[in-house]
Amino acid sequence: MPYAGHWKTICPQLRRTLLSEICMDLNLELHPAHLSLWKTITPLLLENRIPQSLLWLGQAHAHKTLFVRKFVAAALCTKKEKDIQPCGECQSCCLLAQDVHPDVLYLKPDGQEKGIKAEQIRGLQTEIFQTPKCATQRFIIIESADRLNVYAANALLKILEEPPIHCVFILLAEQSSSLLPTILSRCQRFVFAGPSLPNYLALASYYDPASSRFVLMQQQEAILESLCDLIEDKISVCSLAAQWATHSLEDVLWVLYLLTSQAIVSSLVKAEMSREDALWMRFCKLANPVLLFFQLDKINVLVRKITHNINMNSTLALEHLLLGYVRKMDGR
Numbered sequence: 001m002p003y004a005g006h007w008k009t010i011c012p013q014l015r016r017t018l019l020s021e022i023c024m025d026l027n028l029e030l031h032p033a034h035l036s037l038w039k040t041i042t043p044l045l046l047e048n049r050i051p052q053s054l055l056w057l058g059q060a061h062a063h064k065t066l067f068v069r070k071f072v073a074a075a076l077c078t079k080k081e082k083d084i085q086p087c088g089e090c091q092s093c094c095l096l097a098q099d100v101h102p103d104v105l106y107l108k109p110d111g112q113e114k115g116i117k118a119e120q121i122r123g124l125q126t127e128i129f130q131t132p133k134c135a136t137q138r139f140i141i142i143e144s145a146d147r148l149n150v151y152a153a154n155a156l157l158k159i160l161e162e163p164p165i166h167c168v169f170i171l172l173a174e175q176s177s178s179l180l181p182t183i184l185s186r187c188q189r190f191v192f193a194g195p196s197l198p199n200y201l202a203l204a205s206y207y208d209p210a211s212s213r214f215v216l217m218q219q220q221e222a223i224l225e226s227l228c229d230l231i232e233d234k235i236s237v238c239s240l241a242a243q244w245a246t247h248s249l250e251d252v253l254w255v256l257y258l259l260t261s262q263a264i265v266s267s268l269v270k271a272e273m274s275r276e277d278a279l280w281m282r283f284c285k286l287a288n289p290v291l292l293f294f295q296l297d298k299i300n301v302l303v304r305k306i307t308h309n310i311n312m313n314s315t316l317a318l319e320h321l322l323l324g325y326v327r328k329m330d331g332r
């Protein structure tokens, strides 16, 4: 049991910091639309009769991942409350909140364009036959299960036909029509209702792939990471503005406008972010939606100046704008 006792060896101060984050993470309030679904699954948790294969269906932003995370936490928590809320304090909750629980395995598509490959499913074969390390069950969460390629789907079917007794398979998918009927027949299905979220970043796909805006948008992850680093004081306003000076100010403002708008919407509806969206999660946690809204105003002012050919120093203008991302809320 390599993780046994690990939690206790962490210094008390760090443990307290982690605990507060963990509680926030695992005690996230469920989306109102999911309360009835939570009530439906509560007896499964209470009576410890979780089906071995579950399929959770819902739109990309239906908060599936958060819900399933909470479900797994409740199943594994050793001190869960009467209402099946994970305690956020036991070793299991702590390991899960840090994404290092040895009995929870995640599988997701290998890249945005590619589906889940057969090798990834076959890779599970040795894992799932290992006995649980901390708990009595092992949870295998397969994200975007509707993107299994045909070989992967057949490999998964073989596993689901004779699953190890200690394993629970949780498949997340947007639609059931892309899954093999033989897989569907082995899974207990749950359907999520959730808010649909506009995706402003998709606007880039309407641009000519050779255009500077399309090309710049391909670097959105790096741009977002730089913004996070800026807010966390890992990079200065001047050096970031210098880095982006190779692009036209108009294009940079356009990308910042889309990223900022998307972050505001994601924060306001507390949209689900999958593990692939760790960067978005980081940005939304760091940036306050009210301040982001001010940033949109500033971007609009700069764009108007450019449109009206008003003379300005591009570097200074960008630096001034970037300072707004670093600003803290002053209570106004």
Ligand SMILES: [Zn+2]
Pocket: 076, 077, 078, 079, 080, 086, 087, 088, 089, 090, 091, 092, 093, 094
């Ligand atoms: Zn717990």
